[in-house]
Amino acid sequence: MTSADTSAPDPRHEFEPSPRWVRVRFAGQIVADSKRVMLLREPGRLPVYYFPWEDVRPEVLVPASHVTSCSDRGTAVCWTVRVGDQAAEHAAWSYPDPSPPQLRLGGYVAFEWAKMDAWFEEDDEVYVHARDPYKRIDVLHSSRHVRVVVAGELVAESRRPTLLFETGLPTRYYLPKADVRMDLLVPTTTETRCPYKGVASYYSVRTGETVVEDVAWYYRHPIPECGKIENLVCFFNERVDALYVDGALQPRPRWSVADEGAPAQGASARPARE
Numbered sequence: 001m002t003s004a005d006t007s008a009p010d011p012r013h014e015f016e017p018s019p020r021w022v023r024v025r026f027a028g029q030i031v032a033d034s035k036r037v038m039l040l041r042e043p044g045r046l047p048v049y050y051f052p053w054e055d056v057r058p059e060v061l062v063p064a065s066h067v068t069s070c071s072d073r074g075t076a077v078c079w080t081v082r083v084g085d086q087a088a089e090h091a092a093w094s095y096p097d098p099s100p101p102q103l104r105l106g107g108y109v110a111f112e113w114a115k116m117d118a119w120f121e122e123d124d125e126v127y128v129h130a131r132d133p134y135k136r137i138d139v140l141h142s143s144r145h146v147r148v149v150v151a152g153e154l155v156a157e158s159r160r161p162t163l164l165f166e167t168g169l170p171t172r173y174y175l176p177k178a179d180v181r182m183d184l185l186v187p188t189t190t191e192t193r194c195p196y197k198g199v200a201s202y203y204s205v206r207t208g209e210t211v212v213e214d215v216a217w218y219y220r221h222p223i224p225e226c227g228k229i230e231n232l233v234c235f236f237n238e239r240v241d242a243l244y245v246d247g248a249l250q251p252r253p254r255w256s257v258a259d260e261g262a263p264a265q266g267a268s269a270r271p272a273r274e
Contacts, residue, residue: 014041015050015104018133022049024111025118026091027083031111032056035246038108039130046129050108053094061109064090081111091115127193137196138165146173148180150215153207156180166196174218190214198223 018039024032034055040048061079079092094109113119119126140163148156158179164172185203192200203216238252 015039016041018049020121022051022130023120024051024116025120026060026081026088026116027086028117029060029083030057031060031081031083031116032109038104039133040105040110041132041134047132048110049130050105050110053107053109056109061092062087079109081115088112088115126195127199128195131195135167135196136165137167139163140165144173146175148175150184150205150212151207151210153184153205154181155184155205155207185216186211188214192217196223 015038018037020037021035022032022037023030023034032051032055034051036052036055038050040050060081060083062082064078064080075097076093076095078090079094081088081091091112092109093112095105098105113129119130121131142161142163143159144161144163146156146158146161147154156175156179158175160176160179162174164174166172184205184207186206188202188204190202192202194200198219198221200217200219202214203218205212205215
């Protein structure tokens with residue numbers, strides 16, 4: 001009997017290449033810039049980008065005395081990110097000698113999202129954390145009857161809600177303001193950011209002497225993900241002779257284009273007549 005291969009990937013973790021160009025800015029300078037980042041996805045945790053050391057400016061990383069230990073990764077070495085007279089303490093980490101299940105983490109460094117000034121995927125700024133490519137959001141118009149009661153008061157009622165379905169989260173019901181008792185809503189200064197939807201502003205509800213803080217929200221300018229590709233042309237990587245990005249030949253995807261409703265490979269290259 002042969003011993004088990006302890007270097008095999010842990011099925012609870014996904015450490016995979018990302019096709020996105022990712023950059024990190026701190027103190028007005030780009031400190032990491034990579035078109036070959038790795039994305040670590042773990043159950044119950046936010047996804048994290050890991051950068052090859054060659055794509056990180058080495059002079060901005062100052063060794064920190066702080067170390068942490070993780071049972072399934074090994075010992076993490078922490079780094080302070082310093083640019084000029086600005087520093088973010090313990091804002092980066094790496095695993096110089098990772099445990100066998102996560103040997104692939106060796107040779108990469110990660111940054112704490114909130115301690116950096118800005119993150120970019122391609123040329124778009126991204127907020128809060130890296131986007132999970134396996135997370136889905138669907139927004140659907142509905143004729144369901146929705147009623148909202150707060151502090152014993154009916155504050156909204158609608159038969160024309162918009163339902164937002166987001167992987168791993170409860171269904172959210174977005175209602176027209178005409179169907180909401182706006183006289184009971186008090187705008188607050190609270191704002192939150194979502195990498196998938198944008199910047200949310202909040203309302204409290206006031207009924208008599210009762211105030212329920214930040215119980216409702218709205219997106220004044222949500223991220224128009226699908227609108228960004230309007231009238232643009234996209235080619236199937238699987239069926240062209242070659243596709244280059246920044247001069248580099250891109251590998252052909254392994255999945256079947258038929259899964260996306262497109263003609264299977266081998267079909268006639270001549271356009272069908274309408």
